[in-house]
Amino acid sequence: MTRTIHAEAELEAIIGTAPVPMMLKVIDHLDAGALRWIGAAPIVLAAFGTVARGITATLAGGAAGFAAADRREVRLPTALLDDATMIRVGDGAGLMFPLVGIREMLRVNGRVTQADDHEIRIAVEECYGHCGKALIRSDFWQAVPDATPPADIGSVVACSRFMGLGTMDAGGRADLSPKGDPAGAMVRLDGAGLWFADRPGNRRIDSLRNIITQPQVAALLLVPGTTHVARLSGRARISDDEAVRAPFTVQGKMPALAVCIENPAITLYDSPGLTRARLWPAGSPPDDINPAALFAQHMKLNKNKGLGGMLTNAALSVPGVQGLLKKSLDKNYKDGLY
Numbered sequence: 001m002t003r004t005i006h007a008e009a010e011l012e013a014i015i016g017t018a019p020v021p022m023m024l025k026v027i028d029h030l031d032a033g034a035l036r037w038i039g040a041a042p043i044v045l046a047a048f049g050t051v052a053r054g055i056t057a058t059l060a061g062g063a064a065g066f067a068a069a070d071r072r073e074v075r076l077p078t079a080l081l082d083d084a085t086m087i088r089v090g091d092g093a094g095l096m097f098p099l100v101g102i103r104e105m106l107r108v109n110g111r112v113t114q115a116d117d118h119e120i121r122i123a124v125e126e127c128y129g130h131c132g133k134a135l136i137r138s139d140f141w142q143a144v145p146d147a148t149p150p151a152d153i154g155s156v157v158a159c160s161r162f163m164g165l166g167t168m169d170a171g172g173r174a175d176l177s178p179k180g181d182p183a184g185a186m187v188r189l190d191g192a193g194l195w196f197a198d199r200p201g202n203r204r205i206d207s208l209r210n211i212i213t214q215p216q217v218a219a220l221l222l223v224p225g226t227t228h229v230a231r232l233s234g235r236a237r238i239s240d241d242e243a244v245r246a247p248f249t250v251q252g253k254m255p256a257l258a259v260c261i262e263n264p265a266i267t268l269y270d271s272p273g274l275t276r277a278r279l280w281p282a283g284s285p286p287d288d289i290n291p292a293a294l295f296a297q298h299m300k301l302n303k304n305k306g307l308g309g310m311l312t313n314a315a316l317s318v319p320g321v322q323g324l325l326k327k328s329l330d331k332n333y334k335d336g337l338y
Helices: 008-015 020-024 032-040 133-137 153-159 206-213 242-248 272-277 291-301 307-316 321-335
Strands: 043-050 054-061 068-070 073-077 092-098 105-115 119-130 162-168 174-180 187-190 193-198 216-222 228-239 257-270
Touching (some): 008 257, 032 068, 032 105, 043 216, 043 272, 054 228, 105 174, 119 291, 162 206, 193 228, 193 242, 206 257, 242 257
Parallel strands (some): 092 174
Antiparallel strands (some): 043 092, 068 073, 073 119, 105 119, 162 216, 193 257, 228 257
16 A cells, blocks of 8 residues: 655645745636736636535536636536536635636636536636646647547546546635646556656645645546546545555656546546637637736735735736746746646
């Protein structure tokens, strides 16, 4: 039996803690940049659930602008979700909005306030930008369209390069985190478990912390270029054993942690949302959306008044800081991808 990590302190000892600017980019509403992002997005990956009922993952897709939003709310047409049967009022919700041709993603967390045959409404509690490492590792936007039907679930798992991982904390607050890797390094079936690596990221460790406090998870596995999705659920655990980490070595870098979903229930389906979204071949990104500017604006809007917040806001007022932030992101993508 591989060693299991049971405490947040163990996670932080291995991964470290998130830097102050990372935490400051979280705001409690949708600003103008976030609203423009959602208005241009052709797809959303989502997780919904409660601790009592468990968590489910699904996606919705359509023409750009199919999702509506205002400062405090996101609205999804029920008919455009792949599966809305498990969503209930009061559910925690974690949403992730990829945007064609852009490496970064917008993430929105909140609570379901309406769930009927017409619309799913989510009250916004958190909004922030997510770095582009998962989409870069998976070559998400470089994928070539492929309409070949998969042979079975195993072939989709083996070819998958992107995952949306849904988790919840002890209070039922949901989170959907992106994972990306080359085919064969994304996930591995090993006996009764499905393993995946935890790669370097923003060190928020939301999903890992959630797994420790509430191990029920749900996930979507995607093969970029196709509309085939493997949806899975089960109980997860985290390990730092070298034996389970070593198979996920990429570019000579072994991940610090690996996660196992034990005895996962896996369903393969052809996603109507991905079919409608027509993500591949990827078109040009919207020319009026600048992820670095969005990150900087969110840091300015954050209500944290501590010393770290004040110093960060002062730094953001320096002319040219958005360009420096973009260069910093690009350097991190180049040097810290694995």
